[in-house]
Amino acid sequence: MQVVVDLDTLRANFIKIAAAVKPCAVVAVLKANAYGLGVRPIARALAVAGAARFAVAEVKEAVELAELGLPVHILGSLLDEEIPEALAHGIVLPVTDLGLAQRISAEAVRQGRTACVHFKIDTGMGRLGILAAEAEDVIEASMRLPNLDAEGIYTHFPVAYRSGSVFTEGQIRSFLDLLSRLEARGIHFRLRHMANSDAVNNVPRAFQSPLNAVRTGINLYGCFDIEGQRVMDLRSVLTLRTRLTAVRQLPAGMTIGYGCTYTLPRAMRVGTISAGYADGLPLALSNRGYVLIRGRPCPVLGRVSMDYTTVDMTQVPEACVGDDVVCLGGDGPTAVSVEHWAQLKGTHPYDIICSIGGRVERCYVGTAAGEAEGGVRTVGV
Ligand SMILES: Cc1ncc(COP(=O)(O)O)c(C=O)c1O
Structure with missing residues (x-):
């Protein structure tokens, strides 16, 4: 089974996003192995498209990307034992409280380096960071520490998919007020980001000004939150595909799969595909979703199991064992979208793409794939 990532579409998405937010810089968020799609080829293709900065969650992820020579931010927080390695690799570090600023500064002095930091402000996410009301004093005290380059300041939105949200407006007000109060104390940041x-x-x-950067993850891959509006015309970069393992004519009355949740109403041609929930097919597709064989929709029969899923082959009498099966992706009105799966599962697109299984081969197509170095497998689809 393969997830095929189209790096040309990825690049085109990046270019559209960059144009939509201009003059803001786009920080490409590539945490969790680029949302499960494979960080190295994706980072390289984005760098070629003009991405100037990356962001991840963990030090291990940051160190892997640092070799591309572009600034890499850690968005979340840092444990004390992670500071030396992150600093040694020149990672852009988050400051979530004064204690962390002090420990980063002390380690930077020890290593004879300057640590580039961004202050993380909690304006309503309730997860990490300095409360906006306390931030001036913490930032001012941090700025007095040696070997710190306070390049940036940022905050994060929990409900930005709701247009006109009073909550989000309150966060923006709180963050911009903080920037003004800091300016009044003579404290300026080169990068200021929320989105x-x-x-x-x-x-x-x-x-918009005074904000001058955005942090974009899911849109790079052409996916959108299902609750918000889509302003940009982005295309999904991924196709999840497998092969038809068996085709059988089964008698009326036979039941299909674990739980016997489907009974054949008549004799039918039934196909078994090599893809199950271990590969990222949501259980919620059971008796509800469909896959594409020869471009035609074949409804899922019974319950999705770990390695296999059973489908109705009535629409594709000519299909045979070994045929390609598109589980996610495809063209035209029958294309299966990440958002459709998210809706069936009652989740969001992040969960769908991050759930593509570890055993699914990551493959890359497009002219950008040729620029990927050894170890990246490309296929011609
Ligand atoms: C702090 C922060 N900024 C930006 C992002 C990117 O979010 P999205 O993928 O919705 O663009 C994330 C991802 O969760 C994040 O944690």
Whole structure:
């Protein structure tokens, strides 16, 4: 089974996003192995498209990307034992409280380096960071520490998919007020950022001056939050595909799969595909979703199991064992979207793409794939 990532579409998406938020810079968010799609080829293709910065969640992820020579941010927080390695690789570090600023500074002095940091402000996410009301004093005290380059300041939105949200407006006000108060104390930041993908589609104020960067993840891959609006015309970069393992004529009355949740109403041609929930097919597709064989929809029969899924082959009498099966992707009105699966599963697109199984081969197509170095497998689809 393969997930095929079209790097040309990825690049085109990046270019559209960059144009939509101009003059803001786009920080490409590539955490969790680029949302499960494979960080190295994706980062390289984005760099060619003009991405100037990346962001991830963990030090291990940051170190892997640092070799591309572009700034790599850690968005979340840092444990003490992670500071030396992150600093040694020149990673852009988050400051979530004064203690962390002090420990980063001390390690930077020890290593004889300057640590580039961004202050993380909690304006309503309730997860990490300095509360906006306390931030001035913490930032001012941090700025007095040696070997710190306070390049940036940022905050994060929990509900930016809701256009006109009073909550989000309150966050913007709180963050901009803080910037003004800091300016009044003579403290300026070169990078000031709030917006994620949702905000870029739903909250224009979140990427206007004095804000000058956005942090974009899910939109790079052409996916959108299902609750918000889509302002940009982006295309999905991924196709999840497998092969038809068996085709059988089964008698009326036979039941299909675990739980016997489907009974054949008549004799039918039934196909078994090599893809199950271990590969990322949601259980919610059971008796509800469909896959594409020879471009035609074949409904899922019974329950999706770990390695296999059973489908109705009535629409494709000519199909045979070994045929390609598109589980996610395809063209035209029958294309299966990440958002459709998210709806069936009652989740969001992040969960769908991050759930593509570890055993699914990551493959890359497009002219950009040729620029990927050894170890990246490319296929001609
Ligand atoms: C702090 C922060 N900024 C930006 C993003 C990117 O979000 P999205 O993928 O919705 O663009 C994330 C991802 O969760 C994040 O944690």
